[in-house]
Amino acid sequence: MVLLAAAAVVPTSAVWGEQSPERHVSFARDVQPILDDKCTACHPTAYPYLDLRRGRSYDELVGVSPPNAPSWERVVPGQPALSYLLTHPPDPSRKHLLTKIDTAIIRDWIALGATRD
Secondary structure (H helix, E strand, O other): OHHHHHHHOOOHHHHHOOOOOOOOOOHHHHHHHHHHHHOOOOOOOOOOOOOOOOOOHHHHHEOOOOOOOOOOEOEOOOOHHHEHHHHOOOOHHHOOOOOHHHHHHHHHHHHOOOOOO
16 A cells, blocks of 8 residues: 555656656645755855755746856756756766656656746
8 A cells, every 4th residue: 555655656757757747746845845855955055056945946947047058948847858957967976866756756847837836
């Protein structure tokens, strides 16, 4: 029974390796906890150009160009393949920081329009 409950929260894309727009992904419920757990230790302390703390992260991500790639946007709503956040991974020493499930959740959120909810 516990296994079934755990499987229910894994995004389809984590299992099949593709987007699953039928699943609702919430920024506040699903994405921000990943940022809190994996990213806020360095953003904004070591990397002040990107503040990923709760209450600031959404405005820093959606529709904003990174300073080192002004022709990109960190998150392009509805377009994971065009979103710098997914196409340009972090520092190589941190390439395994996000799990496949973390990445799938973020990808699904972007594919579903990157809404603030």
